[in-house]
Amino acid sequence: MSKPLSTANFLVTLSDLHNELDNAYWESNCVEHKDIIYNIIDIIRIEAAELNKLSVQDHHYPYEPITQEVKDLKERLKFLHKNMSKYVPRSKTAQNLEQLLPKIVAHVL
Numbered sequence: 001m002s003k004p005l006s007t008a009n010f011l012v013t014l015s016d017l018h019n020e021l022d023n024a025y026w027e028s029n030c031v032e033h034k035d036i037i038y039n040i041i042d043i044i045r046i047e048a049a050e051l052n053k054l055s056v057q058d059h060h061y062p063y064e065p066i067t068q069e070v071k072d073l074k075e076r077l078k079f080l081h082k083n084m085s086k087y088v089p090r091s092k093t094a095q096n097l098e099q100l101l102p103k104i105v106a107h108v109l
Contacts, residue, residue: 004062004063004107005062005103006059006060006061006062007051007054007058007059007060007061007063008059008060009063010051010063010107011048011051011052011059013100013103013104014044014048014051014104015048016100017044017097017100017101017104018044018045018048020093020097020100021037021040021044021097023093023096024037024088024090024093024094024097025037025038025041027088027089027090027093028087028088028089029089033086033087036076036079036080037080039076040073040076040077042069043067043070043072043073043076044073046067046069046070047065047066047069047070050066051063063107070108073104073108074105074108077101077104077105077108078105080097080101081097081098081101081102081105084097084098
């Protein structure tokens with residue numbers, strides 16, 4: 001297992017992932033693909049909202065999942081990673097997600 005990220009660093013990585021998934025959502029031309037990507041975005045949004053409720057003084061502590069929904073996130077991200085070429089048509093977005101997904105998967109549960 002990799003070194004734990006602080007809550008602050010995890011939030012930055014989560015925000016980057018959210019932005020790239022938002023790009024993938026708008027670049028996708030299939031409703032089924034958009035639904036899958038949107039479900040991941042929604043889980044990220046919920047977790048980030050809860051993490052942002054923490055005191056700033058607590059952001060140096062290692063990240064620990066807060067919401068129940070984040071338990072699904074790891075499997076969904078692995079699925080997206082495995083099927084990247086099918087769900088993310090634009091190569092630049094796919095490259096960015098290829099870098100971000102393993103970072104998030106390594107730190108979620």
